[in-house]
Amino acid sequence: MRENRRNITLEGGHISMYELRKLDSPVNVTRTFMPPFSEFTAEIERLWNNSWITNNGVLHQEFEEKLIEYCEVENISLLVNGHLALETALKTLDLKGEVITTPFTFASTIHAIVNCGLTPVFCDIDKDDYNIDVSKIERLINEKTVAILPVHVFGTPCKVHEIEKISKKYNLKVIYDAAHAFGVKLDGKSIASHGDLSMFSLHATKLFHSIEGGVLSYKNSNYKKKINLLKNFGISGPETVEMVGYNAKMNEFQAAMGLVNLNYVETNINKRKLITDKYVSLLKGIPGIQLLNYSLNNIEYNYSYFPVLFDPILFGVSRDTVHELLGENNIFTRKYFYPLATDYDCFEEKYSGLDLPNAKAISDKVLTLPIYPELSLETVEIICENIIEIHRRSL
Numbered sequence: 001m002r003e004n005r006r007n008i009t010l011e012g013g014h015i016s017m018y019e020l021r022k023l024d025s026p027v028n029v030t031r032t033f034m035p036p037f038s039e040f041t042a043e044i045e046r047l048w049n050n051s052w053i054t055n056n057g058v059l060h061q062e063f064e065e066k067l068i069e070y071c072e073v074e075n076i077s078l079l080v081n082g083h084l085a086l087e088t089a090l091k092t093l094d095l096k097g098e099v100i101t102t103p104f105t106f107a108s109t110i111h112a113i114v115n116c117g118l119t120p121v122f123c124d125i126d127k128d129d130y131n132i133d134v135s136k137i138e139r140l141i142n143e144k145t146v147a148i149l150p151v152h153v154f155g156t157p158c159k160v161h162e163i164e165k166i167s168k169k170y171n172l173k174v175i176y177d178a179a180h181a182f183g184v185k186l187d188g189k190s191i192a193s194h195g196d197l198s199m200f201s202l203h204a205t206k207l208f209h210s211i212e213g214g215v216l217s218y219k220n221s222n223y224k225k226k227i228n229l230l231k232n233f234g235i236s237g238p239e240t241v242e243m244v245g246y247n248a249k250m251n252e253f254q255a256a257m258g259l260v261n262l263n264y265v266e267t268n269i270n271k272r273k274l275i276t277d278k279y280v281s282l283l284k285g286i287p288g289i290q291l292l293n294y295s296l297n298n299i300e301y302n303y304s305y306f307p308v309l310f311d312p313i314l315f316g317v318s319r320d321t322v323h324e325l326l327g328e329n330n331i332f333t334r335k336y337f338y339p340l341a342t343d344y345d346c347f348e349e350k351y352s353g354l355d356l357p358n359a360k361a362i363s364d365k366v367l368t369l370p371i372y373p374e375l376s377l378e379t380v381e382i383i384c385e386n387i388i389e390i391h392r393r394s395l
């Protein structure tokens with residue numbers, strides 16, 4: 001650790017001297033969880049002699065069963081990644097028209113809608129939990145609307161009961177992008193049981209992973225057959241190709257990693273909780289800092305991310321300056337999610353004029369801080385000391 005002094009010109013024009021503590025080695029916003037090597041090889045060994053390493057092998061079947069139990073749902077399908085799972089969910093429902101969604105998400109959500117030939121319709125978000133604002137959904141519904149695709153952003157559950165009410169009233173499908181929400185419970189029940197389908201991403205950077213991987217959870221058992229067809233070229237028999245599909249199957253190495261890592265989910269969530277509690281205790285009450293509310297007692301959080309909103313006026317400097325100063329001191333944060341999906345280059349100016357005040361404000365202020373099970377509480381303290389020092393010197 002060494003002191004890092006740096007003069008910076010603040011937004012107000014005056015010069016301030018920061019005395020920040022630089023970490024000896026880089027700390028990234030996340031770090032892939034690696035289980036004990038021997039546990040992974042023990043799983044792999046099971047499949048070595050029978051030469052069956054993909055296409056619904058034994059580990060795949062076992063993983064599916066374990067997830068049905070863990071997620072407390074009737075049906076689980078495994079796919080090669082979360083994105084193709086989301087596209088598969090949309091294709092399974094055979095939708096055509098408009099899908100109401102959020103601009104405050106990862107590119108995958110919107111690209112799934114567009115790749116399936118559907119039109120995304122962007123709804124503003126709630127200023128407290130950053131999820132789709134349920135009070136603004138109905139005004140976006142018209143005769144072309146076919147579904148709502150909300151995201152449980154940072155693992156905080158959406159207002160699922162209100163969304164269900166709206167979907168029933170207008171006869172819309174609901175697909176949850178639950179990529180962030182593995183292990184989350186609402187009212188004592190797994191979040192996986194809401195909507196027509198929910199998608200969980202098991203990408204290496206996520207809280208629980210299978211190297212890459214995607215999970216669909218759903219109540220309607222009729223979906224199983226179509227999902228199986230879609231993810232395997234539409235092939236239903238040795239001489240039958242029933243529909244146009246693609247290849248989105250999970251292989252046995254992925255399932256092996258998933259099976260091993262599933263044993264560590266609870267421990268890892270508990271470690272993340274301690275880190276979150278530390279961050280909250282040190283950053284709570286600092287002017288210009290807004291944290292998520294982790295104290296709603298009907299929610300069991302998974303602590304998958306630690307987002308902080310920095311208000312440039314009250315905090316003293318902008319989110320971008322905090323991001324830059326922390327980065328110079330080996331603390332790598334992410335502007336997650338910035339830009340909004342409506343501002344992606346690939347959409348050109350198509351969605352640029354929309355009235356999404358909360359989404360715009362939050363996307364301009366948000367920074368996610370490092371969080372992963374092995375992150376030490378001492379490092380969390382240094383990160384927070386630096387943030388407090390930036391605030392102190394910026395006034």
Ligand SMILES: *Cc1c(COP(=O)(O)O)cnc(C)c1O
Pocket residue numbers: 081082083084105106108109151177179180201202203212213214
């Ligand atoms: C990670 C993620 C996805 C995509 O999942 P992959 O497994 O990486 O394909 C989709 N939506 C959100 C919100 C995500 O964070």
